[in-house]
Amino acid sequence: MVSIKDVASKAKVSTATVSHVINETRYVAEATKQKVYSAMKDLNYQPNRIARSLRSQKSSTIGLLVPLVAEDTSNFFFMSVANGIEQVLKENGYNLILSNSNEQAETERDQIRVFNTQLIDGLVIAPVNGREYDYKEEFSGNYPVVFIDRHPSTGEGDRVLVNNRRGAYEAVTALIEKGHERIGFVTGSLGITTSDERLEGYKEALRERGLTIEEGYMQEGPATFKEGYSLAGKLHRAGVTALFIANNVMTMGAVSYLQEQNIAIPDDMAVIGYDDYDWMKVTSPPLSVVRQPAFELGKTAVEQLLKRIDGYKGEHQEIILDSELVQRGSY
Known part of the structure; x- marks a missing residue:
């Protein structure tokens, strides 16, 4: 197992310098950074993501919770939403965890509780019972939430919907x-x-x-x-x-x-x-x-979420995207 000491020895720098490069906790000269990166690559050193997350309280991971049902082709809709989300996350150095509520309220609550025990930076959710359930008891409050597709009764997060x-x-x-x-x-x-x-x-x-x-x-x-x-x-x-x-x-x-x-x-x-x-x-x-603009829905939702993660404190917003009537030969 390659350690941070091995990287420091190969790069001919201190272990503290390697730590600062990995965690971006202090300024390090560009030439020194490149020496550290080169040593990490040569030694195939992989930083401990969990340890880094615990130190920084930031995991660079976003949760997505959607209601997928086996026999329903709306799954394609939500997968297109996920593709839009992933495109933005990749550009910003984030990862995505996808979870399925199976259109069941209790399963949805269980999945939210799982997310609460993990170190995620934010959550995008298509709610099962948007009008009947306010979710106030479920979210930990440690991360921002953006609701998509279905209008929630709660005022606890931003909303990105289709008209x-x-x-x-x-x-x-x-x-x-x-x-x-x-x-x-x-x-x-x-x-x-x-x-x-x-x-x-x-x-x-x-x-x-x-x-x-x-x-x-x-x-x-x-x-x-x-x-x-x-x-x-x-x-x-x-x-x-x-x-x-x-x-x-x-x-x-x-x-x-x-x-x-x-x-x-x-x-x-x-x-x-x-x-x-x-x-x-x-x-x-x-x-x-x-x-429906499914891909754009995903992009817009996660862009709003990243704004919150970066510190935006404004009032919760509702963003409405337009659908489009595609005229072919069936009417």
Whole structure:
């Protein structure tokens, strides 16, 4: 095991100088730094990251806690968020620890407690129960927190969100402008702020154009392929001429139903889905979607977090990113 003494001997400097170079605790001349770095490289010396963290109370590690569910393609969304986070962290010399709440509140609380026992510098979290749980009892207060995707009830951290209401409003308005009045709405479980906001956008577009909001045209269920398939069939039988599907995996199920029933898109049924994945571009016709800025969401969130870590003490902020209606051939 190579020690700091070995590095000092090879670089012909004191062990204190090597320590100052590694921990950046005192000015060291550039030429001396390079001698130390060269000795570390030649000896394959790896500084003890844990010991350094305990001394400096800074680990250069960020936690990310997101709700991944095996059968839900929203996992791609959160992985894109993670990619945006990682890009910024690499540029700033930080590492990322990813944890999964599995869309379970108790699991989420357990994972937060684990983070509290580790030396992380900050946490980015997509909350499970944003509106029902304020998290005040869970966070240790030793690190800043940024909430993403879902609106929390707590005022304990910054928030970086997507304008889900506006995205749904624009999608439904586009369908109305094509002449559709009987527009079905398919969503995953309500109570999650993203789903609730998309429902509000759907209703707002109908109200603005003087159309009746029909309870039977709004269908909610578990966010699964099977449920998307089933609810698309139910709405087809109810006589709708267009579908706005506010969940990506349910969009897959709905399109499968329409294809199996030989229902032509968009002639017999117009369709707009949510989120933009490669498979949506290769359907016939390619699907129109509301695209979320997932990568940008991750970047913005961690940039805000790093500001807090660097000492920014201003009031907690809410940053809203815009979604985009991608028009293809399905409506």
